[in-house]
Amino acid sequence: MYFKSAYDIREKYLRKEMLPTIFCPGCGIGSALQYTLRAIDDLGMNPDEIVWVSGIGCSSRVPGYVNFDGLHTTHGRALAFATGIKLANPDLKIIAFMGDGDTSAIGGNHFIHAIRRNLDVTVILINNFTYGMTGGQVAPTTLRGLKGTTAPYGQFENPFDIAGLAVAAGANYVARWSVFNYIQGINSIKKALQKEGFTLVEFLSPCPVSFGRRNRMKTAPELLRWYQRITVPLNKAKKMPPEELEGKVVIGEFVDRDRPGLIKAYREYIKRAKKAMGWEE
Amino acid sequence: MRYPFPTGKNDFIQGNEAIARAAILAGCRFYAGYPITPASEIFEAMALYMPLVDGVSIQMEDEIGSIAAIIGASWAGAKAMTATSGPGFSLMQENLGYAVMTETPIVVVNMMRGGPSTGQPTLPAQGDIMQSIWGTHGDHMLIVLSPSTVQEAFDFTIRAFNLAEKYRTPVVLLGDAEIAHMRERVYIPHPDDVEVINRKLPESEEEHKLPFGDPHGDGIPPMPIFGRGYRTYVTGLTHDEIGHPKTVEAEIHERLIKRIYGKILGHREDIISYEEFELEDADVAIVSTGIVSRSAIRAVKMLREKGVKAGLLKLHTVWPFDFDMIEELAERVRKIYVPEMNLGQLYHLVKEGADGKAEVELIPKIGGEVHTPMEIAEKVVG
Numbered sequence: 001m002y003f004k005s006a007y008d009i010r011e012k013y014l015r016k017e018m019l020p021t022i023f024c025p026g027c028g029i030g031s032a033l034q035y036t037l038r039a040i041d042d043l044g045m046n047p048d049e050i051v052w053v054s055g056i057g058c059s060s061r062v063p064g065y066v067n068f069d070g071l072h073t074t075h076g077r078a079l080a081f082a083t084g085i086k087l088a089n090p091d092l093k094i095i096a097f098m099g100d101g102d103t104s105a106i107g108g109n110h111f112i113h114a115i116r117r118n119l120d121v122t123v124i125l126i127n128n129f130t131y132g133m134t135g136g137q138v139a140p141t142t143l144r145g146l147k148g149t150t151a152p153y154g155q156f157e158n159p160f161d162i163a164g165l166a167v168a169a170g171a172n173y174v175a176r177w178s179v180f181n182y183i184q185g186i187n188s189i190k191k192a193l194q195k196e197g198f199t200l201v202e203f204l205s206p207c208p209v210s211f212g213r214r215n216r217m218k219t220a221p222e223l224l225r226w227y228q229r230i231t232v233p234l235n236k237a238k239k240m241p242p243e244e245l246e247g248k249v250v251i252g253e254f255v256d257r258d259r260p261g262l263i264k265a266y267r268e269y270i271k272r273a274k275k276a277m278g279w280e281e
Numbered sequence: 282m283r284y285p286f287p288t289g290k291n292d293f294i295q296g297n298e299a300i301a302r303a304a305i306l307a308g309c310r311f312y313a314g315y316p317i318t319p320a321s322e323i324f325e326a327m328a329l330y331m332p333l334v335d336g337v338s339i340q341m342e343d344e345i346g347s348i349a350a351i352i353g354a355s356w357a358g359a360k361a362m363t364a365t366s367g368p369g370f371s372l373m374q375e376n377l378g379y380a381v382m383t384e385t386p387i388v389v390v391n392m393m394r395g396g397p398s399t400g401q402p403t404l405p406a407q408g409d410i411m412q413s414i415w416g417t418h419g420d421h422m423l424i425v426l427s428p429s430t431v432q433e434a435f436d437f438t439i440r441a442f443n444l445a446e447k448y449r450t451p452v453v454l455l456g457d458a459e460i461a462h463m464r465e466r467v468y469i470p471h472p473d474d475v476e477v478i479n480r481k482l483p484e485s486e487e488e489h490k491l492p493f494g495d496p497h498g499d500g501i502p503p504m505p506i507f508g509r510g511y512r513t514y515v516t517g518l519t520h521d522e523i524g525h526p527k528t529v530e531a532e533i534h535e536r537l538i539k540r541i542y543g544k545i546l547g548h549r550e551d552i553i554s555y556e557e558f559e560l561e562d563a564d565v566a567i568v569s570t571g572i573v574s575r576s577a578i579r580a581v582k583m584l585r586e587k588g589v590k591a592g593l594l595k596l597h598t599v600w601p602f603d604f605d606m607i608e609e610l611a612e613r614v615r616k617i618y619v620p621e622m623n624l625g626q627l628y629h630l631v632k633e634g635a636d637g638k639a640e641v642e643l644i645p646k647i648g649g650e651v652h653t654p655m656e657i658a659e660k661v662v663g
Contacts, residue, residue, distance in 0.1 A: 015514075018525060048510045053353075064514050064526060069507040071356060072516035072526075073349065074379050080346035084353025084361065085507060087337045088311050092357065092508045110349075113342040266337065273332035277285070 004041065006034060013037045013047070015067045022061055026212075026220030028205030029059050029126055031179040035203075036095065036124050037066070039189035050093045053082045055107055057099035058133045058207075059126035076107025079114035082121050083262075090263045093193070094120070100127040100141040104160045108140075115169035118197040120261040124189065125162060125200060128207035136210035143230075143247060147214045163202045167255045172197035174254040178204035178227035181251065188253065197261035204231070204249065282472065285333040289471035296434040296460040297364075299467050300390060301326030303438035304362050306475045309388070310336035311361035313350035315343055315369060318402040319458040320392040323364040344369035348376040348389065355385045356515060358506040360442055364390035366458075367409055368399060370416070377451055378417030379517045381541065384493065384504070386445035386480055388438070390454045392461040395649050404649025405457035407571055407622040413453045414600045420538050422545045424452045424552055425600040429574040431465035437597065443478040444552060448544055449504050455599060457622070459572045459651060480504045483511065493537070494522030500544030545601055554597035555606075559585060563592030565661055566614045566639075568607070568631050570596040572651050573620050579654035584661055591661055599627070607634025611641075620644035620657050 023029050040050070047068050054060035056075035063070030073081045082094045103111050103125055114121065130148055131137040138148030141162065142155040151157075163176040173195050175188040185203060192199035206212065206223035217223045227249075234252030237245060274280040286292075286302050294302075301323050304312070312331055314324035324338070331338035337354070341347040344365050351361035365373060370391045380387050393409045395401025409416075413425045424444050428434040434456055441452040481503040483489040488496050488503045492513050496502060502522075505511035518526040519534045527533040545552065559581055560566060569577040574595040584591035594610060607630075611617060617639050619628040628643040635641050644660050646652050 047512070049508060051357075051507045061526075064516065067512055069505075069512055070514045071353065071507075072514070072518070073352075074375055074517060077345060077349045077376065080341065080349035081353035083339065083341070083346070084311065084313060084350035084355075084359075085357045086353075087339060087350075088354035088357035088359040088361070089508055109342050110346055113346070266339075270332040270335065277333060279283070279333065 004038070009034060009037050009041060012041065013067055014065055018065050021065055023058060024209040026206055026208040027058070028128065028179040028203065028207070028220070029062065032124055032126055032185070032203045032205060033062055033065070035182070035185045036189050038186050039193055042186070043190055043193060045093065045193070049091060050095060051085055052095050052097060053078045053085065054097045055102040057102045057131070059097050059099040060102060062097040076102050076105070077110060078102070079107065079119065079121065080110045083114060083117070083119055086120055086263065087266065094122070096121055096123045098123055098125050100125065100129065100162060101131050101139040104140045104162050104165070112165065112169045115166055115171045115198045117262045118170060118172065118259055118265070120196050120263050121198060122189070122192045123200045125202040126205045127162065127202055128205045128211055130207055130211035132207045132210040136214055148211070163200065163254055166198070166200045170259065171200055171255065172259055172261070173199040173256050176202040176251050176254065178224070178231055178251065179206070180224050180227055191256070195258070196264065197259055282334070284472065285330045286469065288469050291466050291468050293464055293466055294431065295322055295462055295464050296431045296456060297322035297392070297462070298326050299431050299435040300364070300438045300454070301330065302469060303435040304388070304442065305330055305334060306470070306472055307360065307439040307442035308477050308479070309360045309362050309442060310334065311351060311354035311359040312336070312338045312363065313341050313347040313354070313361070314363050315341055315347050315365065317366045317369045319394055319461040320364040320366050320390060322461070323390060344372040345375060348373040348380070348387070351387050352376060352380050352383070352385050355387050356507050360386070360446070362388040362390065364392065366392050366394045367396040370409060370412065374417040377423070378419060378421055380451040381417065381421040381423055382517045383515050384449040384502070384541065385451065386449055386504070387451045388441045388445055388454060389451060390456065393455065393457040395647070401649050403458060405459035405572055405622060405651060406647065406649065407457060407573070407626070409455065410599055410621070410623065410626040413455050420542070422542045423450055423600065424448070424545060424598065425455050426452065426597060427455045427570040427599045428460060429571050429595065431460065431463060432467050433597070434460055435467050435469070439475060443476065446478050446480040448548065449480065449501055450545060455571065457572050482506065491522040493520055493524050495540055500540045500547060549601050549603065552598060552601060553603050556595045556597065558593040558595065560592035560594060562590055563614055564590035565616045565618065566592050566594055566610055567618045567620065567657065567661070568594045568596065568627070569620055570599055570627060573622060576652045576654045576657055577620060580657035580661070583654055583658045587662070589661065602630050602634070604634035607631055608636050608638060611635035611638035614639055616640045616642065618642050618644055618657070618661055620646070620652050622646055622651065
């Protein structure tokens with residue numbers, strides 16, 4: 001299934017007139033996009049029933065390149081817009097393509113509340129540890145000591161663990177991989193797309209131009225090798241003491257559960273309302 | 282269709298309640314909000330009614346989320362509304378601009394209270410007139426309606442939805458704490474008697490391909506709806522007729538923004554609404570909008586009793602503004618008075634319209650009380 005040519009995937013799902021993309025050489029967004037499209041293709045989903053939603057940033061340009069309905073919104077707000085789309089037409093499947101700054105800084109509140117509601121949405125999170133589009137400023141995900149134009153001497157704040165945040169806020173499915181983890185990534189997206197409620201697949205994704213070159217990793221291969229060094233599989237991490245996990249990023253499937261999604265909860269609520277009014281038994 | 286409130290009869294209700302009922306009769310089936318005084322009762326009424334009409338009422342995490350959700354709902358095909366007051370309206374400005382740029386029909390109710398900042402939460406004001414017109418960044422155009430009675434709050438809410446759908450634009454309903462909380466008799470029409478306008482969907486191939494074009498020369502492209510095979514890409518970036526981002530081409534930006542201006546300004550006659558009282562032979566005119574118009578009507582009556590030939594122009598639309606009408610009025614009268622509950626906002630529009638043809642004097646009042654008729658009349662008498 002995974003061996004379908006990338007050209008076939010491109011032919012089938014991309015808006016050719018929009019190419020080439022704005023993405024820089026070595027960017028990982030194309031990989032995560034390809035995994036998402038392969039997951040959709042493998043599952044035989046109908047593109048007319050899928051809406052892609054995004055905020056602002058490099059990854060947020062993705063809905064423009066795919067031949068689906070798409071809403072490219074304001075910075076950080078994608079999931080609030082998605083809440084409206086999904087509740088107004090529950091038959092639509094929503095995929096939100098988001099960046100780490102978009103998700104956890106300006107959109108942090110929308111993010112945790114979308115998860116708390118268990119909004120039926122699949123978030124593909126591109127985590128490149130930086131604000132790539134605006135030229136490499138530090139993000140809430142930037143690991144301590146790493147450099148960005150707004151912390152040129154190295155990040156002095158603590159980073160957010162977005163996947164961990166999603167688990168704590170109550171998401172139904174959360175996984176994190178680097179774009180290097182091809183098979184796991186596609187499988188996770190497939191799982192996420194088939195579940196109700198909030199699902200998140202985070203990808204560590206190289207940004208050599210804005211992030212790597214400020215941190216002695218000028219090319220995508222160097223960044224991928226760095227991911228190999230800093231990532232720790234979840235089952236291994238569980239056996240490691242916290243001090244050894246300092247500066248590491250745990251990858252794997254963090255949660256897979258079946259709490260009722262927002263749509264199901266709202267349908268029940270409508271029934272409750274009509275019953276309370278004596279309109280229905 | 283069963284409605285959760287009586288129709289085809291009079292009722293005695295708050296302005297906020299009237300707005301909620303009107304929205305439902307206009308076809309609104311999606312409400313997203315965040316609690317705020319003095320607009321919360323709109324949300325509370327929607328929370329009560331929406332599930333009963335198979336609609337959605339959801340409490341968002343903030344006002345940014347509320348307006349975002351209703352824009353999303355609108356693209357999914359629902360008529361959608363949110364309501365707020367000053368502090369929330371400030372937060373909504375970001376996505377109000379997004380709705381302008383993406384030509385999304387939504388209704389945003391702003392029940393004005395004293396400001397700036399948290400100001401006077403429970404008291405009426407008209408300090409957001411300019412914000413409702415120019416609050417979001419960039420060149421933009423939208424419609425602002427301003428009721429002065431609970432009945433008008435009801436009627437203008439229906440009109441707000443119809444204008445939003447007809448012109449594919451956000452519409453702001455600009456009330457205040459007084460109209461929000463005041464109870465008055467309102468006629469709630471039977472649903473069959475409510476004129477409801479629905480957005481046009483793309484039908485021809487050209488309409489289908491160009492959701493941001495101008496297939497009919499009126500500046501209003503039919504609006505695709507998500508999930509119906511249109512495969513529309515919607516962006517707040519400057520875009521061409523197809524919807525593709527074109528962020529550096531000057532002519533595309535100019536064409537898009539001028540069309541958005543034109544579709545509203547080119548239909549001013551249809552959009553602009555006002556009422557005249559005793560203006561035919563007037564020597565002095567009062568121009569007002571919203572709650573102040575009630576005192577202004579009474580002031581005109583008092584002045585007429587004293588033999589002063591006063592008249593009133595009561596504006597129902599704050600934006601677009603009929604500068605020509607004001608100029609024509611200025612040519613007929615000696616002086617124009619503008620009573621408003623701020624330190625001068627509508628006044629500047631009137632002054633620009635009068636263009637020096639008549640003197641224009643502001644009658645400002647802030648602090649949370651509506652002008653009394655006497656306060657206005659005394660100013661006019663001098």
